Amino acid sequence: MNKKLIFAIITILVLVVAGGIFFGFGKKGVLPTDEIKIGDKVFKVEVAKDAMSRSRGLSGREKLDEGTGMLFIFNSFGNYGFWMKDMKFTIDIVWIAGDKIVGFQENAQPEPTKTIFGLTTYYPPEKVDKVLELNAGAVAKYGIKAGDMIEFKL
Secondary structure, eight states: OOHHHHHHHHHHHHHHHHHHHHHTOSSTTOOOEEEEEETTEEEEEEEEOSHHHHHHTTTTOSOOOTTEEEEEEEEEEEOOOEEOTTOOSOEEEEEEETTEEEEEEEEEOOOTTSOTTTOOEEOOSSOEEEEEEEETTHHHHTTOOTTOBEEEOO
């Protein structure tokens, strides 16, 4: 084979793999799972710790099973805003700094009629490095409050 043909084949393979990663082909929606404990309640969580999985979040899903959630992990503390883009169900957003809950937003509603520029953005009360999304009502149901400690198995 000549060098131009080999280069063309390699370029096409790289583009196909990169496109698959970017558009989420292959293991779409498959994230590592772990367990966290708040008080006496253990939640099985999917862990979103890279930019792609954090940006996708729970968008497009029909529901969360009881006792499950999604844990977003960031590399540093920040004032990370969350919105309900392409969400189909209501959630509670729990703001976490280190291993302590610092606040929450209960019953964040999907906003299917709003454009991306009109969506409500929810912000933590202080800088956080983790965010937990749970089914709406979980904060009240399990008595979750600011100051509660979280046990991570991560």
